[in-house]
Amino acid sequence: MDVIMPQLGETVAEGVVTKWYKKVGDAVKADEMLFDVETDKVSTEIPAPATGVVSEILVEEGVTAKVGARLCVIREEGAPARPTVAPVAAVTADATGAQRISPTAEHIAEIAKPPTTPPADGAQGRLSPVVRKLVAEHALDVGQIRGTGRDGRITRDDVTAYIDARGQQGAAQAAVPAASAPAASPQAGVAGQSLPLSPVRKRVAENMTKSWTSVPHVLQVVEADFHRIEQARREHGAAWKEREGFSLTYLPFVARALSIALGRYPKLNAIFGGDRITLQRRINLGIAVDMNFEGLMVPVIKDVSNKSLPQLAREINDLAVRARSGKLKPDELTEGTYTITNNGAYGTVITAPIINTPQVAILSTDGVRKKPVVIEGPDGDSLAIRPVGVLAQSFDHRAVDGAYAAAFLRELKLIIETRLWAQDLQS
Amino acid sequence: MAELTYRDAVAAGIAQEMERDERVVFLGEDVAAAGGVFKATVGLLEKFGPKRVRDCPISEQAILGAAMGAAMTGLRPIAEIMFSDFLAVCWDIVANEIAKTRYMTNGQITLPLVIRTANGAGSRFGAQHSQAVENWAMMIPGIKVVAPAFPADVKGLLAAAVRDPDPVLFFEQKSLYSMKGEVPDGEYVDELGKARVLRQGKDCTIVALASMVHKSLDAAAILEKEHGISCTVVDVRSLVPLDTQTILSEIAKTGRLVTVEENPRLCGWGAEIASIAADECFWSLDGPILRITTPHIPLPSADRLEDATIPSVERIVREIREKID
Numbered sequence: 001m002d003v004i005m006p007q008l009g010e011t012v013a014e015g016v017v018t019k020w021y022k023k024v025g026d027a028v029k030a031d032e033m034l035f036d037v038e039t040d041k042v043s044t045e046i047p048a049p050a051t052g053v054v055s056e057i058l059v060e061e062g063v064t065a066k067v068g069a070r071l072c073v074i075r076e077e078g079a080p081a082r083p084t085v086a087p088v089a090a091v092t093a094d095a096t097g098a099q100r101i102s103p104t105a106e107h108i109a110e111i112a113k114p115p116t117t118p119p120a121d122g123a124q125g126r127l128s129p130v131v132r133k134l135v136a137e138h139a140l141d142v143g144q145i146r147g148t149g150r151d152g153r154i155t156r157d158d159v160t161a162y163i164d165a166r167g168q169q170g171a172a173q174a175a176v177p178a179a180s181a182p183a184a185s186p187q188a189g190v191a192g193q194s195l196p197l198s199p200v201r202k203r204v205a206e207n208m209t210k211s212w213t214s215v216p217h218v219l220q221v222v223e224a225d226f227h228r229i230e231q232a233r234r235e236h237g238a239a240w241k242e243r244e245g246f247s248l249t250y251l252p253f254v255a256r257a258l259s260i261a262l263g264r265y266p267k268l269n270a271i272f273g274g275d276r277i278t279l280q281r282r283i284n285l286g287i288a289v290d291m292n293f294e295g296l297m298v299p300v301i302k303d304v305s306n307k308s309l310p311q312l313a314r315e316i317n318d319l320a321v322r323a324r325s326g327k328l329k330p331d332e333l334t335e336g337t338y339t340i341t342n343n344g345a346y347g348t349v350i351t352a353p354i355i356n357t358p359q360v361a362i363l364s365t366d367g368v369r370k371k372p373v374v375i376e377g378p379d380g381d382s383l384a385i386r387p388v389g390v391l392a393q394s395f396d397h398r399a400v401d402g403a404y405a406a407a408f409l410r411e412l413k414l415i416i417e418t419r420l421w422a423q424d425l426q427s
Numbered sequence: 428m429a430e431l432t433y434r435d436a437v438a439a440g441i442a443q444e445m446e447r448d449e450r451v452v453f454l455g456e457d458v459a460a461a462g463g464v465f466k467a468t469v470g471l472l473e474k475f476g477p478k479r480v481r482d483c484p485i486s487e488q489a490i491l492g493a494a495m496g497a498a499m500t501g502l503r504p505i506a507e508i509m510f511s512d513f514l515a516v517c518w519d520i521v522a523n524e525i526a527k528t529r530y531m532t533n534g535q536i537t538l539p540l541v542i543r544t545a546n547g548a549g550s551r552f553g554a555q556h557s558q559a560v561e562n563w564a565m566m567i568p569g570i571k572v573v574a575p576a577f578p579a580d581v582k583g584l585l586a587a588a589v590r591d592p593d594p595v596l597f598f599e600q601k602s603l604y605s606m607k608g609e610v611p612d613g614e615y616v617d618e619l620g621k622a623r624v625l626r627q628g629k630d631c632t633i634v635a636l637a638s639m640v641h642k643s644l645d646a647a648a649i650l651e652k653e654h655g656i657s658c659t660v661v662d663v664r665s666l667v668p669l670d671t672q673t674i675l676s677e678i679a680k681t682g683r684l685v686t687v688e689e690n691p692r693l694c695g696w697g698a699e700i701a702s703i704a705a706d707e708c709f710w711s712l713d714g715p716i717l718r719i720t721t722p723h724i725p726l727p728s729a730d731r732l733e734d735a736t737i738p739s740v741e742r743i744v745r746e747i748r749e750k751i752d
Contacts, residue, residue, distance in 0.1 A: 156713040
């Protein structure tokens with residue numbers, strides 16, 4: 001049977017085979033490790049789908065292959081050695097057809113059938129059977145194809161036109177030899193050197209360009225007094241670190257506050273789909289994690305509103321650690337409904353973040369710093385030194401307007417400033 | 428080629444076969460002296476005499492019982508059931524006897540007979556005389572089901588039905604009896620189980636039968652001219668055997684399937700075509716299948732109401748515009 005590049009995560013279009021555990025002629029058992037693959041999202045070991053003998057290896061280590069491309073052939077026991085002329089089979093259609101996906105209304109509603117969830121934009125993202133088949137056969141990235149059907153749906157003609165245009169450009173086919181990935185680290189870069197984009201970099205570039213060029217961004221910023229959070233951290237931080245093995249940062253507090261505020265302002269916990277905005281039942285918080293300067297990943301904490309502060313702290317830490325070591329599972333990167341990014345560690349004052357479409361808003365938290373603050377009291381104003389943080393939200397002006405987004409920020413600020421955070425840690 | 432009406436083509440087809448083969452006989456209610464209530468069998472009595480062209484009492488069971496017995500004993504009868512609605516009266520003989528005899532006798536007895544019947548709406552005859560019931564026949568294993576849309580097909584397919592060794596239900600469309608068309612002169616025999624592509628388009632494939640073929644062709648012309656949607660139109664002609672090769676290959680060419688049928692919605696023949704398409708050419712479909720049908724109601728006799736229920740050219744145009752990208 002043909003072993004193909006699997007669909008590792010919904011937005012993944014290609015992967016690099018980084019290691020083969022078997023060579024041609026080796027016997028392999030089903031579920032035994034066969035190869036490692038690195039994508040822009042994850043690095044993972046792929047087990048053999050069948051028992052037999054590796055009869056062909058079609059993609060060398062270090063080479064990039066499109067999702068659905070044939071990587072090797074396992075001759076199953078009892079099966080005759082047959083010429084391997086099968087094209088990228090239709091059986092890959094489901095997998096490949098599902099690429100370019102992020103959570104949409106239907107996705108959330110039809111969560112019971114996850115493997116072929118619809119892509120984010122265009123026609124609520126459904127791909128027709130023939131489009132799926134063509135995409136699989138030609139190992140295409142549907143994200144590159146412009147839909148001209150109703151609601152931007154990609155039609156068969158759109159795909160064939162794309163294939164024709166690509167053919168004229170003499171573009172590469174299923175398996176594209178890539179400049180040996182992974183790409184060199186930026187620190188190692190020498191001035192004047194031209195670095196090929198790593199899969200992560202490429203995907204970040206695509207997504208950011210798409211969002212930046214298609215979504216009207218508006219940035220709003222409020223300052224929030226973090227002294228109650230600071231107080232809770234001061235009282236419980238040491239015991240926490242001893243017990244849990246990692247530091248209690250501001251982030252879980254902000255996540256908790258966000259989940260409460262989003263519950264009250266559901267239009268910001270929504271998916272924008274061209275002709276409709278779908279408010280999401282679940283609040284799934286994407287957390288942007290820097291990959292040691294090697295790209296960006298956004299693991300998602302699901303159902304934040306059902307989780308306590310300690311739970312959130314543990315999950316955020318766990319996801320961040322695993323994101324940096326490339327050990328995230330594909331489903332931990334999907335279904336986000338709102339995203340938070342945090343550059344506070346470097347002392348930035350304000351970051352204007354780019355929305356993670358089709359979500360409608362993103363929050364950036366920057367450094368929390370001590371500042372003189374005027375406290376208004378019954379006996380007159382006084383000055384105090386308070387930890388002040390900046391909450392900067394970019395929102396999609398197609399989805400909501402400034403007043404609504406500002407009211408949400410005020411709510412968020414109020415929760416951060418007034419909640420009895422120490423109690424959240426005692427529970 | 429001569430220009431004949433659909434009803435003249437019926438008489439021409441019967442006459443051709445009766446001239447060719449003495450075993451062919453014709454019986455039914457008011458078919459002989461009156462020339463048929465739809466005047467589709469005028470002149471046959473005069474030409475072939477009362478022994479071979481017989482008026483029967485008003486008993487559908489008697490007509491089909493006699494036809495079945497005649498077929499069992501060596502004749503090749505053509506029996507007429509005046510309105511296809513009345514098949515319900517004699518359905519036991521059709522569904523349990525005629526359809527099963529070859530199988531239950533292990534092929535010792537075959538029934539080379541044809542049941543002609545006037546089918547469908549458009550004549551304001553009300554709920555009991557206007558139904559399109561070709562789907563009833565389609566779901567019974569053991570009978571062939573034909574429904575021509577053009578005079579030439581009436582003659583050619585009727586001849587083929589008479590020559591077939593097994594029972595054939597031949598649905599003539601009441602509303603088409605007066606339409607005219609070119610019919611080949613002389614002996615003309617068509618083939619059962621072949622669909623015909625009448626128009627080739629690129630955006631969607633309309634599969635239609637009998638009167639709906641004409642409405643689909645008119646709709647396709649409007650869609651092309653006014654809305655830039657180009658449609659293939661396939662005339663199914665025969666539901667059993669069904670020409671799935673032609674139908675599926677035409678669906679695959681455009682990626683979209685529209686069935687236009689006069690049957691009421693539930694279990695109309697279009698549902699079977701849709702099911703076959705989903706089974707066999709799913710990966711060629713570029714969008715949902717569209718079925719245009721009569722609603723699931725007893726038909727009204729008032730003209731405006733009847734017009735509102737049966738798929739019209741305007742409705743076909745509208746639904747295709749709404750549903751096809």
